[in-house]
Amino acid sequence: MLKLIYFKSDLKQLFREPMMTLLFFIPLIMAPLFKIILLIGVPFLQRFVTFSVENYHDYILAFVLLMVPAMLGIVMGFMLLDDKDGKIIELLSVTPFGRNGYLIVRLSFVAMATLIYTFYTYWIMGLYRLPILILIYIGLLMCTYGASIGMIFFNLATDKVKGLTYAKGLNLMLFFVLVDLLHIPWLTFLAGFFPTYWIYKIIENKGTAIPIVLGLTVHVVWFIMLLWITRIRKINV
Amino acid sequence: MIPTKPNASDAYGQRLLSALKADILFQFKQGFYFVYLILSLFYLIVFYQLDNLWLSYIMPIVLFMDPSVLGLFFIGGILLLEKEQGILSLMYVTPLRIWEYILSKVISLCFISLMAVLLISIIAYKDNVNYIYLVVGVILTSVFFTLCGFLVATRSKSVNDFFVKIIPWMMLLILPCFLLVFYPNLVVLGLIPSVASLKLVWGAYHPLSFLEFIILVLYMTSLNVILLKYTYRIFQNKMVLE
Numbered sequence: 001m002l003k004l005i006y007f008k009s010d011l012k013q014l015f016r017e018p019m020m021t022l023l024f025f026i027p028l029i030m031a032p033l034f035k036i037i038l039l040i041g042v043p044f045l046q047r048f049v050t051f052s053v054e055n056y057h058d059y060i061l062a063f064v065l066l067m068v069p070a071m072l073g074i075v076m077g078f079m080l081l082d083d084k085d086g087k088i089i090e091l092l093s094v095t096p097f098g099r100n101g102y103l104i105v106r107l108s109f110v111a112m113a114t115l116i117y118t119f120y121t122y123w124i125m126g127l128y129r130l131p132i133l134i135l136i137y138i139g140l141l142m143c144t145y146g147a148s149i150g151m152i153f154f155n156l157a158t159d160k161v162k163g164l165t166y167a168k169g170l171n172l173m174l175f176f177v178l179v180d181l182l183h184i185p186w187l188t189f190l191a192g193f194f195p196t197y198w199i200y201k202i203i204e205n206k207g208t209a210i211p212i213v214l215g216l217t218v219h220v221v222w223f224i225m226l227l228w229i230t231r232i233r234k235i236n237v
Numbered sequence: 238m239i240p241t242k243p244n245a246s247d248a249y250g251q252r253l254l255s256a257l258k259a260d261i262l263f264q265f266k267q268g269f270y271f272v273y274l275i276l277s278l279f280y281l282i283v284f285y286q287l288d289n290l291w292l293s294y295i296m297p298i299v300l301f302m303d304p305s306v307l308g309l310f311f312i313g314g315i316l317l318l319e320k321e322q323g324i325l326s327l328m329y330v331t332p333l334r335i336w337e338y339i340l341s342k343v344i345s346l347c348f349i350s351l352m353a354v355l356l357i358s359i360i361a362y363k364d365n366v367n368y369i370y371l372v373v374g375v376i377l378t379s380v381f382f383t384l385c386g387f388l389v390a391t392r393s394k395s396v397n398d399f400f401v402k403i404i405p406w407m408m409l410l411i412l413p414c415f416l417l418v419f420y421p422n423l424v425v426l427g428l429i430p431s432v433a434s435l436k437l438v439w440g441a442y443h444p445l446s447f448l449e450f451i452i453l454v455l456y457m458t459s460l461n462v463i464l465l466k467y468t469y470r471i472f473q474n475k476m477v478l479e
Contacts, residue, residue, distance in 0.1 A: 018397075018398070018401045022400075022401055022404065044418075078397065082397075159318055160314055160317075160318060160396040161267050161311070161314040161315055161318050162267055162268065163314075164310060164311060164314045165267055165268040165269060165272050166268075168272050168276070169268075169272045169275065169276075172275065172276065172279055175279065175283075182282070182283065182286045183286070184282065184286070187282060
C-alpha cells in the first residue's frame with residue numbers, strides 16, 4: 001500500500017515537470033520516427049551503396065531498443081538529482097519507507113516503463129522477428145540496464161551540470177552495439193564487459209545459450225555492483 | 238619610479254582572462270574535458286576503420302553534430318547552476334562586466350569544441366583538410382549555438398525547464414541541415430544559420446570556393462555579433478537585474 005503511494009507520487013512528479021513528461025514520452029514518438037526515417041532514408045541510401053541495409057536490421061533494432069532504457073535511466077537520474085537537491089532522500093531515510101525503499105520504487109518505475117516500451121518499440125519497428133520468449137528476456141535485461149543507468153547517475157552526479165556530462169558519457173555505451181561491425185578484437189573484448197553489447201548478441205543469435213547466459217551475467221554483475229556502491233556511498237543520508 | 242596607471246584595455250583583458258581561467262577550470266572539474274576526450278577517442282577508433290571516401294562524408298557531419306554544438310546544451314546547465322548558486326546576483330559587486338562574463342563562457346566552450354574537432358580530424362583524416370576553413374567554421378558554429386543556448390537559458394526557470402525549451406530549438410536548427418542531402422545546390426538554404434555552419438565545416442573536407450567561404454563567414458559573423466548584443470541585453474534584463 002505504502003509503495004503504491006510512492007508510485008503515485010512518482011507519476012505526479014513526472015507530470016508536474018514538463019521535462020520529465022517529455023523525456024518519458026519521447027520513446028512513444030521515437031519508434032515511429034525511426035520507422036519513418038528507415039522508410040524514407042533506406043531507399044535513398046540504397047541508391048548510393050551496394051550493400052543491403054536489411055543485413056543490419058538486427059543492429060538497428062538493438063540500438064533503438066537500447067535507447068529506451070538509456071533515456072529513461074537518465075530521466076530517473078535527473079529525478080533523483082531533484083530529490084537530492086530537495087533533501088527528499090534525507091527525509092525519507094527517517095521514515096519506515098527508508099532510503100532503500102525509495103530507491104527500489106524509483107528504479108522499478110524505470111524498469112516497468114522500459115519493459116512496456118520494449119514491446120511497443122519492437123512492435124512499431126517491425127524490423128526483425130524475435131521469438132516472444134527472447135523478447136521478454138531482452139526486456140527484462142533492459143529493465144536492469146535502465147535501473148543501472150539511474151543508479152550511476154545517483155552515485156556520480158552531484159549537480160545537474162555533472163548530470164549532463166555523465167548523460168553524454170553514458171550514451172557512449174550505446175555504441176558498443178555496433179562494435180562487431182568494426183572487427184577490432186580488443187574492442188569487442190572490451191564491449192563484452194558492457195550490458196549493451198549483449199543485447200545485440202542475444203538479438204543476433206536469437207536462441208543461442210552462450211549470449212543469453214553471458215548477457216545475464218554481465219547485467220546482473222553491473223546491477224549488483226551498483227547496488228553495492230550505492231549502499232557504501234550512502235549519498236545525502 | 239613613477240607608478241603607471243593600468244591601461245583600461247589591459248584591465249578588460251585581465252578580467253576576461255581571469256573569468257576564462259575560472260570557466261575552463263570549472264568545466265574541467267565537471268568532467269567536460271574528460272568526457273570529450275573519451276568521446277574523441279571513440280570517434281577515432283570508429284573513423285580509423287573507415288576509408289577516406291566514407292570519412293569525407295561522415296566526418297564533417299559528426300564534427301558538426303557533436304563537438305561543434307556542445308555549447309547549446311552545456312551552457313544551459315552552467316548558467317542555471319550559477320543562477321541557483323546565486324553567482325549571477327553577485328555580478329554587480331564584482332569588477333567583471335556582463336559582456337566579459339558572456340564572452341568567457343562562449344570562448345571556453347568554443348575551446349573544448351575546437352580541441353575535440355582538431356584532435357579527431359588531425360589523427361583520423363588522412364587526406365587534405367583545409368584547416369583554416371575547419372577552425373573558422375567550428376568557431377563560428379560553436380559561438381552561434383552557445384549563444385542560442387544562452388538565450389534559451391536566460392528565459393528558463395530551471396535546468397529541467399531549459400531542456401524542455403531547447404528541444405524545439407534544436408529541432409528547428411538541426412532539421413533543416415537534412416535538406417542539404419536532397420538539395421545540395423539550393424543557395425537559399427545557406428540563409429539558415431545551422432546550414433551555413435554545416436557548409437563551412439563541410440567545406441574543410443570538400444571543395445568550397447573562397448568567395449562562398451567569405452560570404453558564409455561574413456554572414457555567420459554578423460549573425461553572431463547581432464546575437465551577442467541581443468544576448469547581452471536579454472541576459473542583463475532577465476537574469477542579472479531580476
